[in-house]
Amino acid sequence: MKLVQRAAWGARPSRYDLAYIASTEGVKVHYEGTYVPKSLADPDAHGACAGRMRDLQASHLANRTEDYSDIAYNAVVCPHGYCFEGRGLHRKTGANGNSRLNAEDYAVCAMLGASGLVVPPDAMLDGLVDAITWLRNSGGAGGRLGGHRDGFATQCPGSRLYEWVQSGAPRPDGSGLPLPGGGAEKGAGPARYRVTIGGLAYGYGATGAHVTAVGEALVDGGFGRHYKTGPGPRWTDADTLNYQAFQLAMGYTGTAPHQDADGVPGEVSLHQLLGYLPGKKTTSSAPPYPGRSAFVLGKSNPAVTVLDGGLVRKGYTRHRAGAKYVPGPLFSENCRRNVADFQRATPALAGDPDGCPGPLTWRLLLS
Numbered sequence: 001m002k003l004v005q006r007a008a009w010g011a012r013p014s015r016y017d018l019a020y021i022a023s024t025e026g027v028k029v030h031y032e033g034t035y036v037p038k039s040l041a042d043p044d045a046h047g048a049c050a051g052r053m054r055d056l057q058a059s060h061l062a063n064r065t066e067d068y069s070d071i072a073y074n075a076v077v078c079p080h081g082y083c084f085e086g087r088g089l090h091r092k093t094g095a096n097g098n099s100r101l102n103a104e105d106y107a108v109c110a111m112l113g114a115s116g117l118v119v120p121p122d123a124m125l126d127g128l129v130d131a132i133t134w135l136r137n138s139g140g141a142g143g144r145l146g147g148h149r150d151g152f153a154t155q156c157p158g159s160r161l162y163e164w165v166q167s168g169a170p171r172p173d174g175s176g177l178p179l180p181g182g183g184a185e186k187g188a189g190p191a192r193y194r195v196t197i198g199g200l201a202y203g204y205g206a207t208g209a210h211v212t213a214v215g216e217a218l219v220d221g222g223f224g225r226h227y228k229t230g231p232g233p234r235w236t237d238a239d240t241l242n243y244q245a246f247q248l249a250m251g252y253t254g255t256a257p258h259q260d261a262d263g264v265p266g267e268v269s270l271h272q273l274l275g276y277l278p279g280k281k282t283t284s285s286a287p288p289y290p291g292r293s294a295f296v297l298g299k300s301n302p303a304v305t306v307l308d309g310g311l312v313r314k315g316y317t318r319h320r321a322g323a324k325y326v327p328g329p330l331f332s333e334n335c336r337r338n339v340a341d342f343q344r345a346t347p348a349l350a351g352d353p354d355g356c357p358g359p360l361t362w363r364l365l366l367s
C-alpha cells in the first residue's frame with residue numbers, strides 16, 4: 001500500500017489525546033461529500049493531496065460544534081490511491097455520527113465529492129481496499145464493512161461508493177477484499193501455525209488437555225464468542241479467533257499471521273491468560289541468568305553476546321552503530337536501549353523499562 005504517515009503530510013498534533021480502541025467490528029466508508037474538483041484526479045495532481053489533507057484537518061479542528069480532537073477519519077484515500085494516515089490505528093474515529101457508531105467501526109474517507117469528482121477512479125478503489133486491509137490486519141478491525149449511511153441518516157458515502165461497498169468492495173481487477181487477519185491478499189483466514197511453549201503445542205491442530213484449559217480460560221474471560229461447540233482438546237480457528245480477541249484486549253497489535261495479535265499464544269500472553277505456564281518444565285529453555293554484574297555499561301561479558309542474540313532474534317535492534325546490529329560481548333548504550341525497547345513492548349516488563357536485564361527480562365528475551 002502507498003501509506004502517507006502523518007508527519008509526511010504535515011499533520012498538526014491532536015488537540016486532546018485520542019481514545020485508544022483495541023478493535024472494532026469493522027470499517028465504514030465515507031466521502032468528502034462537498035465539491036471536489038475533477039482536476040484533483042489528474043495524474044500529475046497528487047502534489048495537491050497533502051495540502052487537501054491539511055485543509056481537511058484544519059476544518060475539523062475548527063469545527064467547534066463537534067469539538068474534534070483531530071481529523072475525524074482514521075485514514076483518507078486520494079484519487080491516486082495513496083492512503084493518508086488520519087487518526088490512524090487503534091484510535092476511535094469521530095466521523096461515524098455518534099459515540100456508539102464511532103466505537104463500533106473505523107472510518108475511511110475517500111477524496112470524492114457530491115459534485116465535481118463523483119466517480120471513484122480505479123486507483124482510489126485500490127487505495128480504499130489497501131486502507132481497509134491495513135485497519136483489519138494492523139488495527140484489529142473485524143470483517144464488517146459498511147457505508148456511513150448504514151445506521152446513520154446521511155447520503156455519505158454517495159451512491160457510487162455505496163454500491164461498491166454493497167458489492168463487497170472488490171478491487172478494480174476483480175480480486176476480492178481479504179478477510180480480517182488474513183495477511184495475504186486473497187483471504188487467507190486466521191493464522192494456522194503452531195508454537196511450542198513449555199514443551200506443549202498451541203495453535204491450529206494442536207491437541208491436548210492444555211488446549212481445553214486455554215479455551216475454558218478464554219470463555220471465563222469473556223472471549224468465547226467464536227465457539228459454536230467446545231472449547232475442546234483440539235485447537236480450531238475458533239480458538240485462534242477467541243485468543244486474538246483476548247490479545248487485542250490486552251493491547252497487543254497486528255493481526256496478520258506472526259504478528260502479536262494473530263491469535264497464536266506467546267509465553268507472556270499465555271501466562272496472563274492462565275496465571276501460570278503449563279508444561280513439564282516450570283522454567284523455560286533460557287540459559288541461566290548470569291546476574292546483574294554481567295551488565296555494566298561499557299564493560300564486556302560473554303553473557304552480553306547471548307543477550308544480543310535474543311535482541312536480534314526478537315527484532316529489537318533499532319539502536320545500532322552501523323547498518324546492522326552486531327552481537328558482541330560489550331554492554332553498550334545501544335544494547336541497553338534495545339533491551340529497553342523490548343521491555344516496553346512486553347507487558348510483564350513495561351513497568352520498568354530501564355534497559356538493564358533482570359532475571360525476567362533475561363528469561364523472556366531468550367526463551
Ligand SMILES: [Zn+2]
Nearest residue numbers: 030031148156
Ligand atoms: Zn461520512
Ligand SMILES: [Zn+2]
Nearest residue numbers: 046049078080
Ligand atoms: Zn493523490
